Amino acid sequence: MANIAAKRIKREFKEIMKSEEVIGGSIKLGLVNENWTELKGEIAGPVDTPYEGGTFLLEIKVPETYPFNPPKIRFLTKIWHPNVSSVTGAICLDILKDQWAAALTLRTVLLSLQALLSAGEPNDPQDAVVAKQFRENPRLFTMTARHWTNVYAGGPNIVHECNSKVQRMLDMGIDEHQARVALSSYDWDLERATEQLFG
Incomplete structure (x- = not known):
């Protein structure tokens, strides 16, 4: 894996571990097989939504061109949401496609996905x-x-x-x-x- 991507992920990992969201249990991030390109994420269903109390697992694949290209993320936990495929877990979220910016981090992405659960966007659906x-x-x-x-x-x-x-x-x-x-x-x-x- 390109050094830039690995270094950046390691740095982000440290930041995420210290973040209030991790401490509060609303997001988590872990390595799959000690590999910096394959991560697993977890987000808690937001309060006052139908997802409240649920824990949603995410598959995160980080390309060698990260942070210049977005990570590929999909829901592993089945979910009924207009912007997530109920079949494949594919996600429709602009920052994972054309609105990605190198300044974004995995923490921002996990929090954006959590926000997506609070406010579905039915006019730009995945399902x-x-x-x-x-x-x-x-x-x-x-x-x-x-x-x-x-x-x-x-x-x-x-x-x-x-x-x-x-x-x-x-x-x-x-x-x-x-x-x-x-x-x-x-x-x-x-x-x-x-x-x-x-x-």
Whole structure:
């Protein structure tokens, strides 16, 4: 790996470890296999959002051209959010693309991702199905996001309505995650979700 990138990451790492966000537990950063190009991040779901209480893991790949090019980041924890793919975890955030600047750091990026969870941007979506629900049915979006946070990110809020519908599909022999995606995508309409899977 290019020395500039490794040096910069080591320096940033030290800064992050001393930051109030790490001390307060809202963000974390760690190495994967003692390798400065592969990191794992963690952000806590922000208070007063459907993600509250959840812990979201991130895969961070740092290019050799860092800090002149942005790190490649995706969510490893499944999440229901208009700017994150519910399938791949890919993120739509301008600072990870054309608005990247060498002055930005991994700490700034983690905090920006946390801010993104507080304020989804449905007009620039990564996941069109989630964005549509976010715009057209905010109550249902919040319920779905809370349910996914509970199931995948260890969030404390159990959504019994969602759990019972997922269970009904499990009883039909459908894979749990497939059932959850179909139900979430079809606004928790059991009939439409089932039709889509057995179509």
